[in-house]
Amino acid sequence: MTDTTGAGYLRHVTALMQRILDEEGDAVARAADVLARQIAADHLVHVYGPGGHSNLASQEIFFRAGGLMHVSAILDEGTLLSQGALRSMAVERHPGYGRIVMDDWGLGADDVLILVNAYGINAALLDAALTARERGVTTIGVSSRGHAEETAPDHPARHPSGANLHDVVDVHVDTKVPVGDAVMDVPGARQRTGPVSTFANAYALNWLVMATIELLGERGVQPPVWRSGNAPGGDEANAEFLGRFRGRVRSL
Numbered sequence: 001m002t003d004t005t006g007a008g009y010l011r012h013v014t015a016l017m018q019r020i021l022d023e024e025g026d027a028v029a030r031a032a033d034v035l036a037r038q039i040a041a042d043h044l045v046h047v048y049g050p051g052g053h054s055n056l057a058s059q060e061i062f063f064r065a066g067g068l069m070h071v072s073a074i075l076d077e078g079t080l081l082s083q084g085a086l087r088s089m090a091v092e093r094h095p096g097y098g099r100i101v102m103d104d105w106g107l108g109a110d111d112v113l114i115l116v117n118a119y120g121i122n123a124a125l126l127d128a129a130l131t132a133r134e135r136g137v138t139t140i141g142v143s144s145r146g147h148a149e150e151t152a153p154d155h156p157a158r159h160p161s162g163a164n165l166h167d168v169v170d171v172h173v174d175t176k177v178p179v180g181d182a183v184m185d186v187p188g189a190r191q192r193t194g195p196v197s198t199f200a201n202a203y204a205l206n207w208l209v210m211a212t213i214e215l216l217g218e219r220g221v222q223p224p225v226w227r228s229g230n231a232p233g234g235d236e237a238n239a240e241f242l243g244r245f246r247g248r249v250r251s252l
Helices: 004-023 025-040 055-060 085-092 097-105 123-134 145-150 197-218 234-245
Strands: 045-048 071-073 112-116 138-143 171-174 182-184 193-195
Touching: 004 025, 004 171, 004 182, 004 193, 004 197, 025 045, 025 112, 025 138, 025 171, 025 197, 045 055, 055 112, 055 197, 085 123, 097 123, 112 123, 112 197, 123 138, 138 145, 138 197, 145 171
Parallel strands: 045 071, 045 112, 112 138, 138 171
Antiparallel strands: 182 193
16 A cells, blocks of 8 residues: 555545635635624624534534634534434434424524535435525535535435525525545545545635634624634633623523
């Protein structure tokens, strides 16, 4: 085994993130403006990633060193892999489930919701997006436009409406994830390996967080940002703000 596989994978991952950087600046700027206005008003930003590994995206920017304290992750257990991988897939494909989650969280016209999913088609995701829109929630989608548009209309994961996430949100950031997610052909293997969606989601979301913090700074607003509890003074720095968010952020 040489480093060829690792080097090739790195090239794919960095090329993907470069595409996001080159092509999604306007979308990230629009989304950052939405978040900056929300945080300047001391309102929360909710993030939901229904779908097995897409749940990682909602966790990526929640309670995260360098992340915004106003981020509230919707960590619904229905699609978490910890509850069973096959169960997770069945739930994310189940029409109506996303509506149940939105009803449980009670989001309304004063709320902002980031919806993250690698492919942007599953039933739970679209139900969440459509329910949020009915309730007047401002929605930001993070998903792959190409993957959604190249997936068959009758794919079993799709929402009954056949809609794609990028068609039903107020702002959309395209993560460019290719169909199938995996990008590497390894000799001797029948299937591709080397998935890239987690990198793409994390890069896009953390860029959005940093762009939001930059906007807030330009507007004279100092947002609370988490410091690592494992860094010197981290617990003390975070404790200064916990009173503002404990009880408001459900998963804190």
